[in-house]
Structures are given as C-alpha cells and as structure tokens.
Amino acid sequence: MDDSDLLKARGVVSGRVDTITILYFARLKEAFGRASERFALPQSVDTVGGLREHLRTRGGSWETELADTKPVRVALNQEMAAPAARLSPGDEVAFFPPVTGG
Amino acid sequence: MVRIQSEDFDSGAEIAILRRNNPAIGAIASFIGLVRDVNSGDHVSELTLEHYPGMTEKALEKIVDEAKSRWDVIDLLVIHRVGVLHPTDQIVLVVVAGAHRGEAFAACEFVMDYLKTQAPFWKKEQTSAGGRWVEARSSDDAAAERWTR
Numbered sequence A: 001m002d003d004s005d006l007l008k009a010r011g012v013v014s015g016r017v018d019t020i021t022i023l024y025f026a027r028l029k030e031a032f033g034r035a036s037e038r039f040a041l042p043q044s045v046d047t048v049g050g051l052r053e054h055l056r057t058r059g060g061s062w063e064t065e066l067a068d069t070k071p072v073r074v075a076l077n078q079e080m081a082a083p084a085a086r087l088s089p090g091d092e093v094a095f096f097p098p099v100t101g102g
Numbered sequence B: 001m002v003r004i005q006s007e008d009f010d011s012g013a014e015i016a017i018l019r020r021n022n023p024a025i026g027a028i029a030s031f032i033g034l035v036r037d038v039n040s041g042d043h044v045s046e047l048t049l050e051h052y053p054g055m056t057e058k059a060l061e062k063i064v065d066e067a068k069s070r071w072d073v074i075d076l077l078v079i080h081r082v083g084v085l086h087p088t089d090q091i092v093l094v095v096v097a098g099a100h101r102g103e104a105f106a107a108c109e110f111v112m113d114y115l116k117t118q119a120p121f122w123k124k125e126q127t128s129a130g131g132r133w134v135e136a137r138s139s140d141d142a143a144a145e146r147w148t149r
Helices: A003-018 A026-032 A048-056 A060-065 B011-019 B055-070 B101-118 B138-148
Strands: A019-024 A036-040 A073-076 A092-096 B002-005 B027-034 B042-051 B073-081 B083-085 B090-098 B121-127 B130-133
Touching: A019 A026, A026 A060, A026 A092, A026 B121, A048 A060, A048 A073, A048 A092, B002 B055, B011 B027, B011 B073, B011 B090, B027 B101, B042 B073, B055 B073, B055 B101, B073 B101, B090 B101, B101 B138
Parallel strands: A019 A092, B002 B073
Antiparallel strands: A019 A036, A073 A092, B027 B090, B042 B083, B042 B121, B073 B090, B121 B130
16 A cells, blocks of 8 residues: 555545534535535534534525525434434434425 | 336236246235326326436335345335436335235335335425426324334
8 A cells, every 4th residue: 555545545534533424405406506524523513403503504505505494304324313323433324304205 | 136227017918927936826916106297296208217327226125124124925025216207117126925906005115115114215206397306204203103003
C-alpha cells in the first residue's frame, strides 16, 4: 500500500467515524434541493429527533418543512425510527413525508 | 416475492407462473391498483412514483412475511411500479395463493392496507395547475389500523 492508498483508507475510516448519511425524499428532496448529504455529527446531536431539530436551525425551507407541526417520517438504517432513536457514526438517516404508494 | 420495476406487468402471466405445478393451491386472490385520471376533483395527466431503494424492498418483504405469519398462505407476490405513469396504467399487483379463499382474500387486503401506509413510495401528480405531491389519507391509516385490533 503506498501513501495515497493510506490517505484514501484514512479518509474512508474517518468518514465512517465522524459522519452519517442523510437522505431526503419526495417533497423534502425538492424543498431542500438535494437528495442526500454527508453530515458531520456535532457532539450535541445524538438522536433522530435531535438531528431534525438541528437541521431546522438552517432556516428557510428547513425550518418550515421540518417544523414539529409537519408530518415528517424518519427512517434510521432503513427502518422507521422514533425521535428518541440514537444515532451512531455511519448511520443512514432518511427524512420523508407520509408514504402514498399503492 | 417482491419486485419493484418501471416496466409494466402481466397479471395473467404472473398468476400462471405462481400456480404452475402446485396442486395444493385452491384459491388465488389478486389486486391491481391503477392510475386514475382524477384526484381531489382535478384532472390528472401524469403520475410519478418515487421510492427509497433498499428500504422499500425491505418494507415490502416485511409486510409479506407478516401476512404469511398471519394466514396460511402458499405463495405471495407483490409487484410495484416506479417512475412516470399515466391514467389507466397499472401501478401495483398483489397475488396471494392459498388452499382456500378466506386466507387469500384476507392476506391480499392486508398486504395492500400495509403497503399503503408502511412502504416508502410517494406519488406526485401533474394537473392543469402544475405538479403536486399526493397527501397521505387518514382513511388509509384507518384501513391499516383495523388489522391491529
């Protein structure tokens, strides 16, 4: 393994340690202008509900679309999650409106 | 079995495959959901279905497993389309094979009620006023809730 491989490996490792992936679907994807992002977890954010609160502080559509009065659903690692669900580095969190398939 | 696809499906062909060489099957119930040209009083010209690759498959598998644990089902197939659809297009197919009609009817309705409220799919419709995301209905929640009593 040469230096660049090492650096790459370290990048991947540190990425896994410090960050989560956030996905947005349907109306939220349009409102936020993005389908996904890598997000560095601040120490103050350790639950799904805490993350929602944190994202609201971005203001604008984040504040309105993620307001407590909005019926937003959250999945943690592809399972529906309650606000108290705890976050770990490497997690995949998805925010979306109530589902309307079928 | 669960399939998510953009292509159309042939319910007759799917049922033929499902019941082939299985003399234990005495009843097959199926449901097909279609795109209508009207919703909330407005004309709908196009419907786009979005899903969450990975989670949608898992959610559907979970619903199928739950149906199989509740009823004596021999085989169960769910096909759900994604992408751009138009009025009269097929959206979803559920086929349940059982020994008798009772479990086939019940499991088929259960799968649709849970799919509507648990599986991550979202519909966006095009009307003369532009695009709009379809709102979830409380009647769908009530339909799924029935099965928990």
